[in-house]
Amino acid sequence: MKGRFISIEGTEGAGKSTHIRRLARWIESRGHRVVLVREPGGTKLGEWIRGTLQHDAVAEPITPEAELFLFEAARAQLVRQVIRPVLERGDWVISDRFMDSTTAYQGYGRGFDIDQVLALHRVAVGDTVPDLTILLDLDVAEGFRRLQKRNAAGKLRLDRFEREARRFHETVRRGFKALARRFPERMVVVKAAGTEAEVGGRVEAVVARRLGLDCDKQGKGTGCRSRKQSKA
Ligand SMILES: Nc1ncnc2c1ncn2[C@@H]1O[C@H](COP(=O)(O)OP(=O)(O)OP(=O)(O)O)[C@@H](O)[C@H]1O
Ligand SMILES: [Mg+2]
Numbered sequence: 001m002k003g004r005f006i007s008i009e010g011t012e013g014a015g016k017s018t019h020i021r022r023l024a025r026w027i028e029s030r031g032h033r034v035v036l037v038r039e040p041g042g043t044k045l046g047e048w049i050r051g052t053l054q055h056d057a058v059a060e061p062i063t064p065e066a067e068l069f070l071f072e073a074a075r076a077q078l079v080r081q082v083i084r085p086v087l088e089r090g091d092w093v094i095s096d097r098f099m100d101s102t103t104a105y106q107g108y109g110r111g112f113d114i115d116q117v118l119a120l121h122r123v124a125v126g127d128t129v130p131d132l133t134i135l136l137d138l139d140v141a142e143g144f145r146r147l148q149k150r151n152a153a154g155k156l157r158l159d160r161f162e163r164e165a166r167r168f169h170e171t172v173r174r175g176f177k178a179l180a181r182r183f184p185e186r187m188v189v190v191k192a193a194g195t196e197a198e199v200g201g202r203v204e205a206v207v208a209r210r211l212g213l214d215c216d217k218q219g220k221g222t223g224c225r226s227r228k229q230s231k232a
Pocket of ligand 2: 096
């Protein structure tokens with residue numbers, strides 16, 4: 001059986017990494033193996049691209065066009081080297097950001113033509129499109145407050161994207177929401193305000209509803225039919 005592919009999207013500090021860890025445990029408790037990947041990254045080439053993009057590692061400005069292709073290059077490698085083999089063996093993949101981040105940041109944020117960006121995704125991913133994309137939607141300023149708290153122990157170090165003007169991030173947030181309206185069969189907006197447990201519950205409910213994953217190993221869960229019943 002083919003596995004399932006979930007991507008988690010959202011602006012900075014919306015809680016993507018936190019909820020991916022929670023969701024992975026929840027899916028594992030339902031008897032599936034879960035592989036976590038992050039974008040850009042997840043392969044040697046991808047991690048190299050990630051470091052280069054986030055820390056200005058080349059001694060010249062990276063043009064927006066080059067940046068767009070670097071993201072797609074990292075994604076193409078990740079899809080073929082990691083995601084497809086995992087799905088083919090029937091396991092689940094959760095990706096911390098995926099193609100919608102490129103459309104939101106490079107398309108809506110930097111002003112590239114949206115349909116051209118979507119066409120590039122098709123080259124990079126082929127038919128490996130997520131079965132479900134959860135958009136954690138949070139007020140931009142609240143996201144930055146969360147990041148500031150998260151990083152309070154160490155010295156706050158904002159990477160290149162986090163230093164961009166607030167207006168840019170507002171545009172990105174609107175871009176994500178526009179994508180959710182355009183691809184309603186794949187994307188679900190989850191309100192990311194509130195406690196971690198509240199948001200986690202919303203995320204689990206969406207996964208249960210969209211991917212039919214509502215039973216734990218004992219066959220218990222909201223709206224869950226027992227194994228006997230579902231076999232009958
Ligand atoms: N409802 C919530 N859901 C998730 N995280 C929350 C929530 N409320 C507060 N937090 C805190 O906010 C921070 C969210 O950070 P997290 O790394 O999950 O976000 P992120 O979207 O992955 O950020 P980044 O864009 O930097 O990758 C964590 O420190 C977490 O404890
Ligand atoms: Mg994160």
